[in-house]
Amino acid sequence: MAAKVKQLPSRGGTPAEKVYLIEIFKGMGITLRHFLRNLWDNSNLYVRHYPEVQPNIPAHWRGRHRLLTHSDGTPKCVACFMCQTNCPANCIMIKAGERTDGITEKMPVSFTIDLAECIYCGYCVEACPEDAIRMDTGIYAFTSSNREEMKIEMDEMLSLKGGYTEEEYQKGLEDE
Amino acid sequence: MTTLDIVMVIVRVSISAFVPLCFLAVCVTMERRVAGFVQDRSGPNRAGIYGFRAGGLVQNLADGIKLAFKEDIISEHVEHKFLYVLAPIISMAAAIISFALIPFADTLVLDGKAYVMQGIPWDTGILWFLAVTGFSVYGIILAGWSSTNKYSLLGALRSASQVISYEIPMGLAVISLLIVYGSINLSDIARFQGQNWLGFIPMWGIFLQPLAAVIFIVAAFAECNRTPFDLAEGESELVAGFHLEYSAMKFAVFFMGEYVAMFASSAVIVTLFFGGYNIPFFSTDFLIRNIKPVAFVMLVILPVFMFYFAKWIRRNNRSQYPRENDPREAEATVYIRCFWILIGVIEVFLLAILAFAQPDTAAAHLLVALMQICTFLLKVTLMLFVYVWVRWTIPRFRYDQLQILGWQKLLPLALLNIFVTGAIVVALG
Numbered sequence: 001m002a003a004k005v006k007q008l009p010s011r012g013g014t015p016a017e018k019v020y021l022i023e024i025f026k027g028m029g030i031t032l033r034h035f036l037r038n039l040w041d042n043s044n045l046y047v048r049h050y051p052e053v054q055p056n057i058p059a060h061w062r063g064r065h066r067l068l069t070h071s072d073g074t075p076k077c078v079a080c081f082m083c084q085t086n087c088p089a090n091c092i093m094i095k096a097g098e099r100t101d102g103i104t105e106k107m108p109v110s111f112t113i114d115l116a117e118c119i120y121c122g123y124c125v126e127a128c129p130e131d132a133i134r135m136d137t138g139i140y141a142f143t144s145s146n147r148e149e150m151k152i153e154m155d156e157m158l159s160l161k162g163g164y165t166e167e168e169y170q171k172g173l174e175d176e
Numbered sequence: 177m178t179t180l181d182i183v184m185v186i187v188r189v190s191i192s193a194f195v196p197l198c199f200l201a202v203c204v205t206m207e208r209r210v211a212g213f214v215q216d217r218s219g220p221n222r223a224g225i226y227g228f229r230a231g232g233l234v235q236n237l238a239d240g241i242k243l244a245f246k247e248d249i250i251s252e253h254v255e256h257k258f259l260y261v262l263a264p265i266i267s268m269a270a271a272i273i274s275f276a277l278i279p280f281a282d283t284l285v286l287d288g289k290a291y292v293m294q295g296i297p298w299d300t301g302i303l304w305f306l307a308v309t310g311f312s313v314y315g316i317i318l319a320g321w322s323s324t325n326k327y328s329l330l331g332a333l334r335s336a337s338q339v340i341s342y343e344i345p346m347g348l349a350v351i352s353l354l355i356v357y358g359s360i361n362l363s364d365i366a367r368f369q370g371q372n373w374l375g376f377i378p379m380w381g382i383f384l385q386p387l388a389a390v391i392f393i394v395a396a397f398a399e400c401n402r403t404p405f406d407l408a409e410g411e412s413e414l415v416a417g418f419h420l421e422y423s424a425m426k427f428a429v430f431f432m433g434e435y436v437a438m439f440a441s442s443a444v445i446v447t448l449f450f451g452g453y454n455i456p457f458f459s460t461d462f463l464i465r466n467i468k469p470v471a472f473v474m475l476v477i478l479p480v481f482m483f484y485f486a487k488w489i490r491r492n493n494r495s496q497y498p499r500e501n502d503p504r505e506a507e508a509t510v511y512i513r514c515f516w517i518l519i520g521v522i523e524v525f526l527l528a529i530l531a532f533a534q535p536d537t538a539a540a541h542l543l544v545a546l547m548q549i550c551t552f553l554l555k556v557t558l559m560l561f562v563y564v565w566v567r568w569t570i571p572r573f574r575y576d577q578l579q580i581l582g583w584q585k586l587l588p589l590a591l592l593n594i595f596v597t598g599a600i601v602v603a604l605g
Contacts, residue, residue, distance in 0.1 A: 021390070024570060031214045031569045038213040042492045046216045053497045 059172030066160035076132035083124035091117035116150035138163025192295025246424035267315030268433035281548040323421040331417030335408035341582030346395035348590035366452030381449035442559035453548040467540040
């Protein structure tokens with residue numbers, strides 16, 4: 001699709017505009033209006049008082065990753081390496097092993113995501129054939145004082161819960 | 177020299193040396209909060225001591241402590257270490273002493289002796305200001321050159337060309353003012369503006385010389401390196417310009433120098449164009465002769481003003497989200513009590529003056545001088561607000577635009593203004 005080009009009329013050519021001071025005073029009028037309105041009552045500010053007031057995170061927001069489990073608590077992941085292959089940031093490291101509980105043949109022995117490398121593109125979620133990895137925890141703030149702590153392991157990801165109901169999540173996928 | 181003489185010298189020098197420094201805190205806070213409000217955000221309002229944030233003033237303290245304890249680096253490649261260290265000192269010292277000759281109250285008469293209310297009681301007046309602020313640019317040029325860094329050098333170069341293109345219109349604007357006022361002494365200039373024109377228009381410079389006022393204010397903005405003329409800094413093009421290599425307190429001294437220079441040039445603008453220390457419509461003589469009615473009016477106005485100020489504090493100093501036992505409301509209560517106590521103390525003094533003082537006594541003179549100092553500082557604060565306000569409205573000029581404005585627009589206008597003023601003054605005799 002071709003980009004829509006909007007032609008704006010060229011400004012600044014009239015004598016009144018060339019004097020420049022008049023336009024400056026107009027601009028100063030605008031800023032003064034904002035200033036006085038906010039000085040009069042600072043509840044007029046367009047500010048969210050973070051961190052006391054938290055933002056509303058929509059369901060299709062790509063937050064921290066979690067690994068899903070079957071109803072009996074075993075991981076859904078079959079260690080197919082789809083997400084690792086797809087990852088543009090190369091932040092997923094899977095080690096596969098044999099699965100003994102009879103559900104499938106393979107499962108990950110370790111599943112590590114380096115969140116310092118991750119670009120939160122969501123390709124791992126899209127690539128997963130088993131719906132085993134999702135980014136629906138709604139966690140958007142994740143900090144650490146060293147790089148090693150930014151690597152999250154399988155146990156931690158399995159223990160995270162989704163921030164939304166299944167219905168909301170599916171609707172979020174459609175919105176996206 | 178009597179004891180009174182010595183006390184008056186100390187008072188005057190300390191006012192002219194420390195008031196600009198105290199106003200640093202006001203300037204920086206005002207800059208950041210006004211910037212916030214203009215852009216519909218709140219500015220620094222979290223730093224506090226035991227929850228007392230003083231409207232963002234505590235943030236300055238935090239920043240000051242941070243800068244004082246940072247590592248003071250002089251890079252290896254800096255060849256002229258002495259000049260490198262000297263540059264911020266020049267910048268700051270020139271800014272502070274440029275305030276020394278500005279009168280902050282009318283000549284105070286105590287025991288039949290007159291005291292000129294300036295830091296240094298000289299007659300050189302406006303010439304001193306022009307000379308010393310011109311000198312402050314050496315700080316910037318030296319800093320840029322001795323940093324041995326291409327961005328700093330470019331900043332210094334721009335500053336040098338800026339000085340040439342702005343000193344001249346500024347000086348010429350001052351000449352047309354001097355034709356009107358007939359004196360270079362700032363005390364005389366301020367006293368001249370205490371008169372009224374046709375009985376109701378104060379004879380302020382802005383009404384007598386509007387064109388000179390515009391030229392001088394524009395040039396003063398350039399003089400202080402403030403937006404829209406902060407080309408020497410130009411953080412979007414030159415990283416940080418002349419102070420790029422400076423860290424910790426050396427940077428802080430530059431930073432403080434900028435705000436002190438802003439204060440001094442606001443004071444000069446106020447003195448030249450907005451009546452200086454004069455309270456509009458009321459001359460010093462009038463106030464001294466009618467000290468009792470003046471004290472009575474103050475006695476009534478102050479509590480009324482404080483009542484509305486307290487309401488404003490209540491409305492704004494609270495958490496703007498649901499919060500139980502809001503500590504900010506308790507904080508507001510403390511502030512309001514402090515202000516009421518202050519007002520109470522002032523009221524007691526005013527009552528004493530109302531009861532005992534006779535017109536034309538030392539008490540009357542002192543009260544009028546204090547009122548004039550407050551008026552002067554209020555006017556200067558408003559001018560500082562204009563500086564901040566302009567900074568957050570207008571984008572930076574380009575290098576060549578600035579030169580064109582200085583040489584092709586302001587210079588001819590200033591010359592024209594001198595001729596017109598001269599013709600009118602000669603015609604009126």
